[in-house]
Amino acid sequence: MTKMGWRIAGRAFEKLWVAFANLTMQQKLLIVFLTLVCLPLFMISYASSYYYARSIKANTTSYATEITSKTLLKIDDYVTDLYNMSAMPLYNKDFLGWLADPNTGLAKEQGMDLYINNLNKIKPDTVSVYVFDNYGRFKYNIKTGGIRNNLDEVRDEWAKIAMEADGNPVLVSTQEVSTGKDNYYAFSVIRELKQVKFDLAPIGFIVFDTNITAFERQFRDLDDVTKGQTVLVDENDKVIYASDRSLLTRDLSSEESVRQATATSGSFPIRIDGESYITTYARSSLTNWKLIVYIPTAEVTRQAAVTRNVTLLMSGLFVLLALGIAIAISYALTRPLSKIKTLMQEVQTGNLDVSFNQRYRDEVGMLGRHFNIMVTRVRDLLEEVKTTQTRKKEAEYAALQSQINPHFIYNTLETIRMKAELNDDEEVADMTFTLGKLLRYGVNHEEQLATIGQELEHLGNYIALQNMRFSNKFTVLVDIPERDHDIGCVKLMLQPIVENAIHHAFKNRLGTGTIRIDVRHEGTDVVFIVADDGCGMSEQELKTLRERVAGRLPPAARGRGIGLRNVRERIKMQYGEAYGLRIDSREGEGTVVEIRLPLPPEREEAERC
Structure with a gap:
């Protein structure tokens, strides 16, 4: 804006201000109320939908990211329990002895069956436990159905995985398992078993098959909260579990949302098939699995739209109500001020027998109280001035009278001094002279x-x-x-x-x-x-x-x-x-x-x- 433009704007503002200043107090209060309350209310109502929706998105994203991480921690806890279960045989010397023994016997068979059966009872979602020795034999325990149809095919693969892990537990991603009676999806935990008291030589390995229903409750609760869908993928982006069962065991490495989830945790917006989603994710440091949650943006902002409409309606009603209240309040506030103004005009004419009736202890009431104090003080001061003037006149009269005596005393003292000098009485003369000076200094009322x-x-x-x-x-x-x-x-x-x-x-x-x-x-x-x-x-x-x-x-x-x-x-x-x-x-x-x-x-x- 040019200097001329600023000058024109300044003059226009000055005219508006002068016009506002010349209004009555009641009119000023109404204008201030409408400007400072109603106008911002409309602006807030207009902007509330945007900022509310934005806030909802931010809060939902933050909460979803947090609950995603917590859900993944629960999965990690479950996997940790499976890891610990796979390590339990290492602390049972009888079981390790049976597994390393090339011979067979009834006691050995019964002992191993009982131990494996107990292992399979620890977790309700473990479907089967397989134990393989180095002599081509294996033991197992199945809760429902039967053994895997492809056991012979996966046995060598499991053995290789166990050997490469060298005693550490290994997770095998979700696979479809067929037993001849039914089919289910399960992931496996494999650990190589070693003779811990001797040379740590491998004596076999153990495999736990766990049904993915182990995650079903956590995922269902998560979906109920977020109103979206959840996907759990392994380190190779292969689906371990998903709210949509059709995605199980699929490779999602080409999906944009999976490729963007590269950090430990985070969130980002994404569009899938024309719909907008808020995507949150978390990566496990234990399993390297990623839990990804897709939340529909429309579902998140649905309540914001309802809130916007209700806010606009309520704002209109509130403005009408507030306008009526403003008129009543402005009248109530200006009425006592008008009363004080009238009383001041009375005082200006010289009538000091006025008083403001103070009913409340607010600012106007305190102003009225101080007005009463001021009027009382003015009356007292006027009376004091009258009294002072009277006393001053009396004092001036007394001073005029008292001037006669000092002059007489001065003259008398001077006569005594002269007589003392004539009679050569220097001491009396000095005393008389000094006393005269004292009297002249002390009795002189002109100089205070x-x-x-x-x-x-x-x-x-x-x-x-x-x-x-x-x-x-x-x-x-x-x-x-x-x-x-x-x-x-x-x-x-x-x-x-x-x-x-x-x-x-x-x-x-x-x-x-x-x-x-x-x-x-x-x-x-x-x-x-x-x-x-x-x-x-x-x-x-x-x-x-x-x-x-x-x-x-x-x-x-x-x-x-x-x-x-x-x-x-x-x-x-x-x-x-x-x-x-x-x-x-x-x-x-x-x-x-x-x-x-x-x-x-x-x-x-x-x-x-």
């Missing part, structure tokens, strides 16, 4: 954020006042590089933590106390560590303090943890739940408070570089 540098400066003023008060009892060691002083943080972050250490960690200590402030970087985060060498806390006290700081327990009566909780909540409000405080302590060793903050974006880039 600061830098670490500003926090350290404010902390220095606070420690200076405390050391003036407690005679230089506290030492603060700061190990924060200058490059980290510009990192942003919430205002009054470090001073409440240090104040908490002074009031609780060193309250019972007479000597000095040390507080260390360090920093470490962890990826895109920065962690400030405030550690004291105070009294520390027990496991239970630490657990309780953590619960109070997290807000899961109310503040203690003495107010312990209020400052830490305030810092934690302000950090989380400013930066998110991933940031805040972590408190660890060991009794008698001290307490460590870690403050986790995010690095500014420009510092993150610098850290990566």
Whole structure:
């Protein structure tokens, strides 16, 4: 297809898609159902006959090949039994002695007759047993009829076959046997008998004639299953047994089906007299016989034709039924969606007193449930906004009022400082000046954020006042590089933590106390560590303090943890739940408070570089 053709096809598809997209949901569902269900159903119905027939052929071929091999194994088992029967005289020293003895006697004759008679009873389909010695004599046992009419003719042939096999069993293919009373078809097993205890010299041979009815039941069962015909041929392609008795003893080496059966097992299609057959075969490794099964293709695919017709009829009925069901289902699915659409339009006009009646827990029901949650949340948020606006106005009013007192305090402190300098009281003047700076930093509500540098400066003023008060009892060691002083943080972050250490960690200590402030970087985060060498806390006290700081327990009566909780909540409000405080302590060793903050974006880039 040319580029122009692709463009035209693309535009046509785009128009169809736009037209489809503008249909109602119910119409879309009907079209999708008919396209995705009914159309494939017709296509499947049309193709089912072909693929079903093909599948039937493949399955039949596979099964027939398997059952052919199993039937041939049963034949091999039967032949193996005959081989073993022919070897049984070799294990009877009395019988071998009688056979090698040139003399005759009543005991010898009776013993041999009894033994041969017993051999002939082992298998029901063995017709006769012949035993020949090296002195021109023979013994036999016949179940029905009489001895072979052509015994004199085949005796020399059997002897030659036995001698050439040198003690191994030999199969002689099916022959027509005439006894004068009746005729039957039989195959023979011949084995040379030797004197096993001495020089292994031949002392005669034994022949079993077995009626081919021995295979009749297996072949009949096989034909019943395959609805075909079976042929068993020897290594020279001469028929040993066949479902069609007219083929017995015939040479089939010129037949195409026999010539194609060259492997150990397999299958192939073939036409015989204008009819199509599936041919399966197997070759015996024991006898080199081939079992060939001919299955008429028409018989195999007969059920497929019936199935095709029934499938087409049922498909038509199903399409009509499915169309009605599709209309009902599409209406049932789109009805609650239409209801939700109407409710949304109500919400759009400002009416929040609406609710979807959820009846089921399917996707539409869950959508309605979340719609109800959304409407409820919107109502709550509107109420929250109203409450927040009211509180904000109250806070702004209170802040305007509170601005009067700080200015009065600043002016008063400045007057006290000036009086102290006039009276040469430098210590009071310094304390007053430092307290003024503390108040200006803490009471300024306009700025809620600061830098670490500003926090350290404010902390220095606070420690200076405390050391003036407690005679230089506290030492603060700061190990924060200058490059980290510009990192942003919430205002009054470090001073409440240090104040908490002074009031609780060193309250019972007479000597000095040390507080260390360090920093470490962890990826895109920065962690400030405030550690004291105070009294520390027990496991239970630490657990309780953590619960109070997290807000899961109310503040203690003495107010312990209020400052830490305030810092934690302000950090989380400013930066998110991933940031805040972590408190660890060991009794008698001290307490460590870690403050986790995010690095500014420009510092993150610098850290990566």
